[in-house]
Amino acid sequence: MNIDIIPIEAELRQDALLSWLNQPGKRLGLITSNDGGQIVTLLLDTADSAATIWESQMSDCKYSSLTPRITQAHWMERTMWDMFGLEPTHHPRLKHNLLHEPYEEKFYPLRKENDVVARSGHRQYHSLKVKGDGIYEIPVGPIHAGIIEPGHFHFSCVGEIIFNLEIRLGYVHRGIEKKLSEMNWQKQRFLVEAAASDSAAAYALAHAVALESCIDLVVPEKAQHLRSLALEIERVAMHIGDLAGLAADVGFLAISSSLGRLRGASLGLADLVSGNRFLKGFICPGGVIQDPDGNLSKLKAKAKNLQKELEPVVRYFLTNQVVLDRMENIGKVSERLAKDFGLVGVAGRASNQMYDVRHHFSAGVYPLLKPAIVLEKEGDVFCRAKVRANELVDSLAFIDMLLETMPCGSHSTNMPDALRANAVGLGIVEAHRGELIHLVFTDEQGNCKRYAIKDPSVNNWTGLAIAARNNLVSDFPLCNKSFSLSYSGHDL
Amino acid sequence: MLRLLGYLLMNGVATSKDYCPSLGDEAIGLPKLASNNCIGSECSKCSDICPTEAISVLDGGPNANLELDLGKCIGCAMCIRICPEKTFSSNASTETAAVNRKSLVLSTKALDIQAVNDIEGARSPFARSVACRVVSTGCSACDLELSAASNSIFDMERFGIQIVASPRFADVLLVTGPVPKAMHAALKSCYDAMAEPKRVVAVGTCAISGGLHGSGYAEANGISDLLPVDVYIPGCPPHPWSIIDGIRKVMR
Numbered sequence: 175m176n177i178d179i180i181p182i183e184a185e186l187r188q189d190a191l192l193s194w195l196n197q198p199g200k201r202l203g204l205i206t207s208n209d210g211g212q213i214v215t216l217l218l219d220t221a222d223s224a225a226t227i228w229e230s231q232m233s234d235c236k237y238s239s240l241t242p243r244i245t246q247a248h249w250m251e252r253t254m255w256d257m258f259g260l261e262p263t264h265h266p267r268l269k270h271n272l273l274h275e276p277y278e279e280k281f282y283p284l285r286k287e288n289d290v291v292a293r294s295g296h297r298q299y300h301s302l303k304v305k306g307d308g309i310y311e312i313p314v315g316p317i318h319a320g321i322i323e324p325g326h327f328h329f330s331c332v333g334e335i336i337f338n339l340e341i342r343l344g345y346v347h348r349g350i351e352k353k354l355s356e357m358n359w360q361k362q363r364f365l366v367e368a369a370a371s372d373s374a375a376a377y378a379l380a381h382a383v384a385l386e387s388c389i390d391l392v393v394p395e396k397a398q399h400l401r402s403l404a405l406e407i408e409r410v411a412m413h414i415g416d417l418a419g420l421a422a423d424v425g426f427l428a429i430s431s432s433l434g435r436l437r438g439a440s441l442g443l444a445d446l447v448s449g450n451r452f453l454k455g456f457i458c459p460g461g462v463i464q465d466p467d468g469n470l471s472k473l474k475a476k477a478k479n480l481q482k483e484l485e486p487v488v489r490y491f492l493t494n495q496v497v498l499d500r501m502e503n504i505g506k507v508s509e510r511l512a513k514d515f516g517l518v519g520v521a522g523r524a525s526n527q528m529y530d531v532r533h534h535f536s537a538g539v540y541p542l543l544k545p546a547i548v549l550e551k552e553g554d555v556f557c558r559a560k561v562r563a564n565e566l567v568d569s570l571a572f573i574d575m576l577l578e579t580m581p582c583g584s585h586s587t588n589m590p591d592a593l594r595a596n597a598v599g600l601g602i603v604e605a606h607r608g609e610l611i612h613l614v615f616t617d618e619q620g621n622c623k624r625y626a627i628k629d630p631s632v633n634n635w636t637g638l639a640i641a642a643r644n645n646l647v648s649d650f651p652l653c654n655k656s657f658s659l660s661y662s663g664h665d666l
Numbered sequence: 667m668l669r670l671l672g673y674l675l676m677n678g679v680a681t682s683k684d685y686c687p688s689l690g691d692e693a694i695g696l697p698k699l700a701s702n703n704c705i706g707s708e709c710s711k712c713s714d715i716c717p718t719e720a721i722s723v724l725d726g727g728p729n730a731n732l733e734l735d736l737g738k739c740i741g742c743a744m745c746i747r748i749c750p751e752k753t754f755s756s757n758a759s760t761e762t763a764a765v766n767r768k769s770l771v772l773s774t775k776a777l778d779i780q781a782v783n784d785i786e787g788a789r790s791p792f793a794r795s796v797a798c799r800v801v802s803t804g805c806s807a808c809d810l811e812l813s814a815a816s817n818s819i820f821d822m823e824r825f826g827i828q829i830v831a832s833p834r835f836a837d838v839l840l841v842t843g844p845v846p847k848a849m850h851a852a853l854k855s856c857y858d859a860m861a862e863p864k865r866v867v868a869v870g871t872c873a874i875s876g877g878l879h880g881s882g883y884a885e886a887n888g889i890s891d892l893l894p895v896d897v898y899i900p901g902c903p904p905h906p907w908s909i910i911d912g913i914r915k916v917m918r
């Protein structure tokens with residue numbers, strides 16, 4: 175993909191971005207920086223499958239925040255403050271997103287020149303205080319009761335009703351972007367996969383596409399098919415797992431354990447393709463690492479069987495009256511808020527957001543071949559469950575089609591030792607949670623100098639906070655499961 | 667409801683009857699050392715390609731001394747693919763957990779010591795059942811495999827292994843992930859809240875050594891410097907059977 179880089183003054187971005195977002199099919203991809211000396215704004219044009227970067231040189235480390243008028247910028251501006259010391263003025267709720275008390279003041283891991291005059295006293299985290307009669311607070315985490323990644327939820331409640339939910343993340347910040355910019359590209363893919371291993375195939379694919387787009391490499395058709403195969407298997411496994419989680423949270427154990435068993439079967443598909451239950455190490459720049467040809471007929475039979483076994487379970491689940499009672503009208507996100515906050519993936523499509531990366535940007539066999547977009551309108555827990563269930567059916571049919579049309583030929587092509595100098599690479603992939611972006615910049619030697627990742631959860635965490643409002647505390651687990659967000663992909 | 671019941675009955679018992687069966691043919695397990703034909707430091711292809719510095723080629727060949735540290739290995743299989751002398755092969759065994767950190771380091775000088783079953787010393791106070799508290803600090807794959815270990819296929823509760831929601835009534839602390847700086851305090855307080863006797867299990871390569879994440883500014887170097895570790899379960903992530911096997915090792 176050809177990416178235009180357009181210089182623009184930081185202060186002019188607000189109006190320009192507002193008018194960009196008002197056009198149909200235009201999105202904000204990511205706001206970040208290379209080394210603190212500039213702001214990089216990635217804009218996506220889904221109708222034309224095009225991307226544009228606005229680069230704003232910064233002589234100062236302050237700029238006026240986009241958030242008051244462009245709400246979806248709020249999370250990214252906070253992260254940019256953490257990592258680069260670029261401070262948005264007039265940000266309505268400026269606080270650190272990733273680096274909290276354990277880190278020293280004035281520590282900005284991705285900033286090149288440490289010349290920032292830091293605001294003092296702000297490592298200390300303060301949750302929003304809701305005041306009023308009978309308001310009480312429930313802090314939860316970072317360690318959760320079950321087997322889940324760490325994060326902190328701060329509920330302000332009136333009686334049983336959640337008035338406000340504040341989500342504090344960063345507990346699994348491992349410094350991945352910094353490491354990626356310090357290692358050679360050949361080893362990056364392992365760290366990229368380990369950033370959020372439940373999306374290993376999507377991460378590896380976004381990585382591969384980003385690097386290949388740096389050097390305009392075309393990978394063989396068979397590799398593209400196998401990559402999509404891996405991505406869809408991952409989606410099937412995770413969607414089944416998420417539905418199982420929802421079933422467990424409404425107390426429908428027969429369904430959750432049946433789905434748990436079937437998730438095992440989908441991991442078996444992953445094993446057949448890649449030798450790994452999480453498809454780790456399979457997709458690599460240039461193609462895929464091994465040709466699973468000998469296993470494909472077995473895979474086809476097993477996928478068919480899975481399809482057959484899933485159908486009744488999902489049907490019993492989503493037509494059950496108790497399930498409907500628990501899920502309908504719970505955890506609603508309106509279409510307008512979904513658009514304002516830029517929600518992606520299942521959560522976006524459940525609130526009528528017509529956006530599925532597979533229809534717009536090239537990676538694997540997409541957008542040449544793709545399953546249909548699954549949309550729902552109400553934006554509640556039940557809609558998110560239905561989107562998953564329908565996508566599951568589509569993905570399994572798509573897997574069958576991919577196997578049916580598997581091309582002959584090579585499963586990979588050679589990558590050069592070094593990437594092109596001063597290049598930009600972009601990989602956009604529909605992970606099972608939604609739009610995943612990898613953006614790479616190389617230096618004069620063709621080494622990666624900046625590796626930026628935007629996990630779908632970056633957009634969607636706010637969606638969860640909105641969905642939880644005005645719902646019962648006891649329905650929160652269900653809301654949470656219906657979003658099924660990643661902590662590690664967000665924290666990096 | 668009746669139809670659902672019919673469906674469940676028709677599908678029968680999903681639970682595996684074998685304990686820790688070997689991995690299927692298509693699965694790639696952790697590497698093991700298969701020969702001592704290593705041609706030595708002039709080659710070093712494996713240690714160059716390994717993403718986690720798990721391999722050290724210690725001298726020149728032929729039959730060079732090579733060490734493979736499973737506590738650092740993420741099982742990417744690149745060493746198996748690249749070695750011209752077939753020094754490495756995939757280990758199909760799921761009984762890979764170890765009680766000593768050093769027994770995770772395999773050497774071509776001791777090819778017969780591949781299995782890391784090294785139980786010794788006094789009997790465990792948790793011979794029949796353990797209540798485990800999970801602290802997750804990683805990428806969620808280890809967590810998913812840990813959850814899978816309690817699904818109807820693996821069903822670890824039948825071995826007396828239970829996951830509990832509070833450290834106050836837990837016997838064993840299961841830690842996944844490399845424990846970055848922001849989780850140090852939470853992990854310590856969770857451990858301190860547990861009553862004696864207690865045990866700690868490092869689940870996965872990240873927890874053992876930091877894996878791919880070690881030695882960065884986020885200090886995600888695993889739990890070895892933070893807590894005393896009783897059992898190490900290598901893998902990225904470890905297979906559910908390996909996790910069950912590891913927890914069973916604190917029960918013996």
Ligand code: SF4
Pocket residue numbers: 703704705706707709710711712713723732748749750751752753
């Ligand atoms: S193990 Fe294999 S690749 Fe490594 S040094 Fe020996 S012969 Fe070379």
Ligand code: SF4
Pocket residue numbers: 697712715716717718719720721734738739740741742743744745746
């Ligand atoms: S399988 Fe383990 S030892 Fe071999 S290259 Fe990968 S990480 Fe290194």
